[in-house]
Amino acid sequence: MTQDEDERPTIGRQALGDQKTLLDRLDEITLAPPATRAIEQLRSASDAPAERYCVLDEIGRGGMGEVTRIFDSKIGREIAMKKMLPMDPATESVLRGRFLREARVQALLDHPAIVPVYDIGLAADGLAFFTMKRIRGETFFRILSELGDQRQTTRSHKLGLRRRLVPFVMVCQAVQYAHERGVVHRDLKPENIMMGAHGEVYVLDWGVAKLLTGATEGVAPPFDSEPTRQGEMIGTPGFMPPEQVLGVHAEVDARSDIYALGAILYEIVTLKPLHDAPDVMGTLESTLSPQGPRVSPPPDAPVELVALALRCTRFNKAERPASVAELIEGIERYLDGDRDDQLRTRLADERTMRARADLEQALAGPPAGREAARAAALQEAGRALALHPEHAEAARVVLELISSVPDPPPAEALAEVEVLERQHRRRAMRDNALRLALWGCSVPLVLAMGVRVPALAAAIAVLLAVAIVWGAMLARTDATSAGARLGLYAIAFATIGGLSAVFGPLMLLPGLASMNSIVFGAQSKAKERPLIVLMGILSIAVPLGLELAGVVPPSMVFEGGALVIVPRLTELPRTMTLAVLISWSLFGVLTPTFVVGRMKDALARAERDLVLQKWQLQQLSPRGRSATRR
Numbered sequence: 179m180t181q182d183e184d185e186r187p188t189i190g191r192q193a194l195g196d197q198k199t200l201l202d203r204l205d206e207i208t209l210a211p212p213a214t215r216a217i218e219q220l221r222s223a224s225d226a227p228a229e230r231y232c233v234l235d236e237i238g239r240g241g242m243g244e245v246t247r248i249f250d251s252k253i254g255r256e257i258a259m260k261k262m263l264p265m266d267p268a269t270e271s272v273l274r275g276r277f278l279r280e281a282r283v284q285a286l287l288d289h290p291a292i293v294p295v296y297d298i299g300l301a302a303d304g305l306a307f308f309t310m311k312r313i314r315g316e317t318f319f320r321i322l323s324e325l326g327d328q329r330q331t332t333r334s335h336k337l338g339l340r341r342r343l344v345p346f347v348m349v350c351q352a353v354q355y356a357h358e359r360g361v362v363h364r365d366l367k368p369e370n371i372m373m374g375a376h377g378e379v380y381v382l383d384w385g386v387a388k389l390l391t392g393a394t395e396g397v398a399p400p401f402d403s404e405p406t407r408q409g410e411m412i413g414t415p416g417f418m419p420p421e422q423v424l425g426v427h428a429e430v431d432a433r434s435d436i437y438a439l440g441a442i443l444y445e446i447v448t449l450k451p452l453h454d455a456p457d458v459m460g461t462l463e464s465t466l467s468p469q470g471p472r473v474s475p476p477p478d479a480p481v482e483l484v485a486l487a488l489r490c491t492r493f494n495k496a497e498r499p500a501s502v503a504e505l506i507e508g509i510e511r512y513l514d515g516d517r518d519d520q521l522r523t524r525l526a527d528e529r530t531m532r533a534r535a536d537l538e539q540a541l542a543g544p545p546a547g548r549e550a551a552r553a554a555a556l557q558e559a560g561r562a563l564a565l566h567p568e569h570a571e572a573a574r575v576v577l578e579l580i581s582s583v584p585d586p587p588p589a590e591a592l593a594e595v596e597v598l599e600r601q602h603r604r605r606a607m608r609d610n611a612l613r614l615a616l617w618g619c620s621v622p623l624v625l626a627m628g629v630r631v632p633a634l635a636a637a638i639a640v641l642l643a644v645a646i647v648w649g650a651m652l653a654r655t656d657a658t659s660a661g662a663r664l665g666l667y668a669i670a671f672a673t674i675g676g677l678s679a680v681f682g683p684l685m686l687l688p689g690l691a692s693m694n695s696i697v698f699g700a701q702s703k704a705k706e707r708p709l710i711v712l713m714g715i716l717s718i719a720v721p722l723g724l725e726l727a728g729v730v731p732p733s734m735v736f737e738g739g740a741l742v743i744v745p746r747l748t749e750l751p752r753t754m755t756l757a758v759l760i761s762w763s764l765f766g767v768l769t770p771t772f773v774v775g776r777m778k779d780a781l782a783r784a785e786r787d788l789v790l791q792k793w794q795l796q797q798l799s800p801r802g803r804s805a806t807r808r
Contacts, residue, residue: 228302231259231309239263242273242385247312250296257296261307274306280385281308283361291352291379313380318442319368326449339480340513342446345371345379347509350439352381354502357432360390364430366438367417368445386412388430415461416453417441420493423465432502433495439505440490440498447483448475452491468493477561481525482512526566533558533575541582549588555579581792603663604653606701610666611649613697613769617673618642620761624680627758628749631679635747638676645669660706667698667710671717678721679747682733686759689766691717697773 232249237258239245248259262277278298285295285308298308321337349371353363363370363384370382413422419437421429444452453464453471464471470493475484486508492498499505536555540548556579562572584591621639629635648666674691681687695714699707724730735742743750 226302227299227307233259242277248309250309253296256312257309258312259307259309261301262305264305276385277306278308280387281306283387283389284308284310284384287352287356287359287361287384289352289355291348291381292356292384293380293382313372313374313378315372315374315378315380317369318371318373318446321373322368322445322449339447343483343509343513345373345377346443346446347506347513348379349381349442350502350506350509352379353435353439354506356387357435357502362388362390362430362432363435363438364388364418364422365413366435366442367414368442369414371442388427390431413438415458415465416451418465419491419495420466421495423462429495431495433498433500436490436498436502436505437495439502440487443483443490443505443509444473444475444487447487448473448479450475452487466493477557477564480512481522481565482517483509485521522565523569526562526569526572529558529562529565530569530572530575533562533572537575537578540579540584545586548586549584552579552584603701604655607649607652607663607666609773610670610697610701611646611653613773614642614646614649614670616769617765618646620758620765623754623758623761624748627680627751627754629747630745630749631747634676634679638673638679638747641669641673641676645673660703663702664706664709667694668713670694670698671713675717675721678718678733679730680758681743683718683721683725684734685743686762686766688718690762691715693766693770696770700774700777 230250230252232251234247234249234256237245237247242265243260243262245258245260248257249255250257260281262274265273281295281298284292285298288294293310293313296309296311299306301307321342325337353366356363361384363381364386365383366381372380372382374380410425410427411423412418412425412427415423417438419434421427422434441452444450452473453461454473455461455464470488470491473484473488486505490498490505499508533555536551536558539551540555543551555575559572559575559579562569563576566572621642625635645666648662648669652662652666671691671694674687674694675683678687691714695711698710702710721730725732731744731746733744733746735744
């Protein structure tokens with residue numbers, strides 16, 4: 179150890195003993211050149227605000243003061259300065275007292291979440307100022323507004339509920355610290371809470387803080403200012419409690435800040451204001467309502483936190499938590515995963531009772547209100563089950579709702595059903611086009627039999643071609659027009675009637691007409707089916723009637739106890755005639771089997787899905803789950 183090192187502690191003790199400042203004894207200490215330059219700069223630095231503080235730019239401006247970014251030449255860093263604005267001389271002294279009072283109150287609160295004050299004084303123009311730490315970040319108001327508006331900014335989209343609650347707990351701790359020193363903020367709101375980029379949190383604007391009797395022992399009191407007049411409203415509507423709205427300042431204490439913290443907590447949890455009124459008067463009326471604000475929190479909002487926020491914002495301050503520590507404890511219990519089972523059961527019971535009342539309205543009430551009542555019953559019962567998954571009565575309400583058909587049917591459901599029906603009709607038209615195309619495959623066989631009446635054969639071929647094209651066109655659209663579908667059915671039946679000229683109206687064609695009636699009827703609405711049946715009957719009756727009336731030559735004669743088919747449209751050579759008869763017979767057997775079979779499969783799948791859905795719904799009930807396990 180060198181001599182200089184041995185002497186420095188002695189010099190330091192001597193300096194303290196003589197009660198001299200370090201600057202007074204600098205000449206007695208041997209310093210390295212860099213340190214010497216620093217001391218010279220410190221000696222030359224002035225304490226005069228105009229020389230010490232260099233204004234860089236303005237950060238913000240309020241009704242009474244402006245905040246600027248400055249450089250403190252004595253300390254050598256950027257800080258913030260809040261300076262009064264020029265005022266009316268008649269009120270300047272009072273406002274100056276309030277301004278300096280804010281600075282002293284903020285200065286005596288030494289907490290990480292409260293911006294530290296460095297200096298207080300008067301500028302050359304006589305206006306009061308104080309300097310403080312410069313902070314950067316975003317206010318809770320901006321963050322909650324962006325989340326509420328679903329504007330996913332780089333910062334706000336990361337702030338889930340837990341990440342909003344943790345900094346709020348830090349705010350509560352700062353307020354609890356202030357209360358322990360007898361300071362009530364009186365203007366807590368999201369605008370006065372700032373979050374920094376690195377997780378730091380600050381409670382701002384202590385300008386209207388109230389000092390309780392016996393506060394801040396051992397600390398110099400703030401500058402005196404004119405006391406708040408009785409009846410004067412201090413605070414921000416929506417966050418100040420009833421006693422502040424009414425101006426009863428003698429009643430303002432720590433529980434007044436707890437009211438504001440509860441309003442902030444409600445907005446943090448729900449992203450909606452506690453007093454959701456369209457104007458200031460509505461907000462004040464909601465605040466002064468002894469029943470409290472009318473709230474409708476989102477279904478996914480944690481009930482423990484909503485209940486805690488509503489407890490903090492009771493009209494009667496005696497019903498609020500006694501201290502901010504209780505509020506902090508409730509939030510931390512939630513963050514630790516604790517759930518209030520009794521509260522959840524009670525809320526589930528209340529929602530189930532409302533769901534049961536809505537269910538009765540949905541089943542037996544006036545038709546005009548049944549749809550809304552059913553929706554409300556489902557929502558209430560669903561929220562009850564979200565609160566208490568084992569709630570048997572809520573599960574029964576859901577099962578009763580699902581198992582009963584809405585009467586009248588909801589318009590939204592009918593619209594969805596119509597979409598499904600259009601899809602079914604498109605598939606049906608596609609099937610019809612395929613069936614008619616398969617039927618057209620027999621045309622070459624018929625022509626190979628030898629055509630006797632070319633004009634009639636050409637007409638039948640044209641009808642069949644038109645039916646195939648028409649069906650294909652309808653398959654590419656929604657096929658919503660009943661006229662277009664019935665037109666296709668009419669052409670198909672007319673083709674059957676024309677083919678009666680081959681073997682007569684009573685040979686094979688009744689089976690084909692019956693097959694078409696079954697298929698077309700299954701594809702159509704109930705009111706269209708009588709017309710389809712009539713078309714099927716006429717496709718056989720008209721050709722038969724024309725023969726019996728002698729309008730056209732007969733297609734069959736009875737000779738010697740035998741039925742003889744008389745050729746009309748074509749010849750009846752043995753081989754080709756058998757080929758046509760076999761192809762039409764196979765067509766009559768296979769087509770309805772596949773078409774009707776596919777319809778039956780679709781119905782079976784729908785019934786199976788309904789049974790499975792019913793089973794899943796039954797699992798809502800504890801009894802249903804126990805039966806499944808057995």
